[in-house]
Amino acid sequence: MGDGGAADSEVDAAARLAAAHAMKEKGNAAFGQGEIATAMKMYTESFQMMSLFEPQTEEQMYQRAHMQMATLVNKAQAATTLGLYQEAFSCCSLALEIDPRNVRAYHRRAMALQVCVCVCVCV
Numbered sequence: 001m002g003d004g005g006a007a008d009s010e011v012d013a014a015a016r017l018a019a020a021h022a023m024k025e026k027g028n029a030a031f032g033q034g035e036i037a038t039a040m041k042m043y044t045e046s047f048q049m050m051s052l053f054e055p056q057t058e059e060q061m062y063q064r065a066h067m068q069m070a071t072l073v074n075k076a077q078a079a080t081t082l083g084l085y086q087e088a089f090s091c092c093s094l095a096l097e098i099d100p101r102n103v104r105a106y107h108r109r110a111m112a113l114q115v116c117v118c119v120c121v122c123v
Helices: 004-032 036-052 058-081 085-098 103-122
Strands: none
Touching: 004 036, 004 058, 036 058, 058 085, 058 103, 085 103
16 A cells, blocks of 8 residues: 555646646647637646646656647747747747747747847838
């Protein structure tokens, strides 16, 4: 009976990861249905769930980072769709802190920056 605590924390970690993943998938579904503001909320909630998650293993650390990065990049796309370019830029910058090789984050950040620069120049 001595290892119940470790097993419980593994189950809890798996449940937290699954819940955050489910929230991200709800965001993806909302985005696909054109409910962009709802998608943004779902992505934000998924990211917050992952931010509160304390990984116990290297695999959990990887899963958390991957989930946070994917959620941020998706949220950036939703923000861009809503015209929230500074939000999109911030999301992509944070995603790049997690994975500096994420091409999608670079692309979406550049698109958001391009619009911000064009707006500033045109005003």
